Amino acid sequence: MTLLAANNLFKRFGSFTALDGVDLDLDRGERLVICGPSGSGKSTLIRCINRLEEPDSGTITIEGLPATDLQSLRRRVGMVFQQFNLFPNLTARENVAIGPRKLLGLSRAEADARAEALLDRVQLAGHADKLPSRLSGGQQQRVAIARALAMEPVLMLFDEPTSALDPEMIREVLDVMVELGEGGMSMIVVTHEMGFARRAADRICFMDQGRIVAMAPPQQFFEAPPHPRLVRFLENILGH
Amino acid sequence: MSFDWIAFFEYLPRLIRASGVTLQVSLLSLGLACVLAPILALSRLLGPTLLRSAVQAFIELIRGLPPLVVIAFCYFALPKLGLVLSGFWCGVLALGVVGAVYAAEIIRSAIESLGKGQLEAALALGFARWQAVLDILLPQALRRILPPLTNEFANLIKASSLLSVISVHEISQVGQSLIFETFVVIEILVQMAILYLIIIGTVTFISRRLEKGLSS
Numbered sequence A: 001m002t003l004l005a006a007n008n009l010f011k012r013f014g015s016f017t018a019l020d021g022v023d024l025d026l027d028r029g030e031r032l033v034i035c036g037p038s039g040s041g042k043s044t045l046i047r048c049i050n051r052l053e054e055p056d057s058g059t060i061t062i063e064g065l066p067a068t069d070l071q072s073l074r075r076r077v078g079m080v081f082q083q084f085n086l087f088p089n090l091t092a093r094e095n096v097a098i099g100p101r102k103l104l105g106l107s108r109a110e111a112d113a114r115a116e117a118l119l120d121r122v123q124l125a126g127h128a129d130k131l132p133s134r135l136s137g138g139q140q141q142r143v144a145i146a147r148a149l150a151m152e153p154v155l156m157l158f159d160e161p162t163s164a165l166d167p168e169m170i171r172e173v174l175d176v177m178v179e180l181g182e183g184g185m186s187m188i189v190v191t192h193e194m195g196f197a198r199r200a201a202d203r204i205c206f207m208d209q210g211r212i213v214a215m216a217p218p219q220q221f222f223e224a225p226p227h228p229r230l231v232r233f234l235e236n237i238l239g240h
Numbered sequence B: 001m002s003f004d005w006i007a008f009f010e011y012l013p014r015l016i017r018a019s020g021v022t023l024q025v026s027l028l029s030l031g032l033a034c035v036l037a038p039i040l041a042l043s044r045l046l047g048p049t050l051l052r053s054a055v056q057a058f059i060e061l062i063r064g065l066p067p068l069v070v071i072a073f074c075y076f077a078l079p080k081l082g083l084v085l086s087g088f089w090c091g092v093l094a095l096g097v098v099g100a101v102y103a104a105e106i107i108r109s110a111i112e113s114l115g116k117g118q119l120e121a122a123l124a125l126g127f128a129r130w131q132a133v134l135d136i137l138l139p140q141a142l143r144r145i146l147p148p149l150t151n152e153f154a155n156l157i158k159a160s161s162l163l164s165v166i167s168v169h170e171i172s173q174v175g176q177s178l179i180f181e182t183f184v185v186i187e188i189l190v191q192m193a194i195l196y197l198i199i200i201g202t203v204t205f206i207s208r209r210l211e212k213g214l215s216s
């Protein structure tokens, strides 16, 4: 069943065309990985989905409904940023609890309980009282995932969630994401972690110059890349 | 030259009374600034385009004028527009508006200096823009706002000396007339300096305590 349908999206920044007619569908429970060279429009695409960017033209529906109300759309779509963007003045627990408390009307106790459960789920049970500055990058990113999950989204967007991390912390974040996908969460993940894509994606798409130029299940994507530019991209990124 | 202690103590009571006026004007205009500044800052950050431009223009205008001109405008021009205020309340209004404008810029730039990421994180959770500013950004900005704001308030107290030109009997006005009456210069200047230092020092002390309270 279709969860997300984006049709013919265009987005320009000045004279530069960042999205050049993108169509994208996602089924409920599906995990899609987006890769492509820097500047190809990956961030712009997923930021259009939760309307951090407003597309110039095209339509996006989620659960069959166009976004009439930005706030309620964004509550149903979680987002994880490359730079974590945790609120530095709040503890891990407060970071996770503040959305449900301020936006969903949960009491402090209810929101805290939800936060504790989610921190537990991302393997941070003992860290609830710490400020972000006292957590490692990998831990911060897992708090950010828990913060997004706290709104009980139907779709999770990840924008290069491990690009800002030291190599030894990438694994702990990807493991949480794999588990999330196995639990049935619908996800769109912008990443260059091809191991993750192979392990966790249902489909992988390759963007170049504002377009989706290739889209395939992992096996086919890697063994028989359906586009010459993708072949070159994979050669670069896999280092051979 | 010797310091005349007798003259010093003879004129002290009058200057102490005047410092009461300085204190009143300063605190009232500070109160006005505290009410106006967040309104100006938030309309500039969140208001519809027209309001935003109007507020920005007003802020630039007041910041571009010497406070003395704003004071003179309130005193001489407002009555022509039908608003007659005593010198004292003119001073409160003028200094309050000047203080508010500078404080509004401090608040706005502190919020903007937090970076786009914080705002976007809040928006992505489903916060409306105004909610994100009030619930997420403002609490973070507070630590960056207070130190420069303290400076601004000290400036406000110093600027209250300008009210001598519209005959408000604050420290500078009373000090000046005493000097012209008595030709006792140094002693009176020293008194004025001490009184200003006490007032400004107290305000600074209180807000440093507030800063400490915030950061713990």
Ligand SMILES: Nc1ncnc2c1ncn2[C@@H]1O[C@H](COP(=O)(O)OP(=O)(O)O)[C@@H](O)[C@H]1O
Pocket: A013, A016, A018, A036, A037, A038, A039, A040, A041, A042, A043, A044, A045
């Ligand atoms: N707010 C913006 N203003 C101007 N140009 C932008 C803006 N956001 C993105 N761009 C440009 O659009 C292009 C695509 O950006 P982005 O979607 O971030 O690419 P990617 O995530 O694939 O690296 C880039 O060349 C970038 O410079």
Ligand SMILES: [Mg+2]
Pocket: A042, A043, A044, A159, A160
């Ligand atoms: Mg990007």
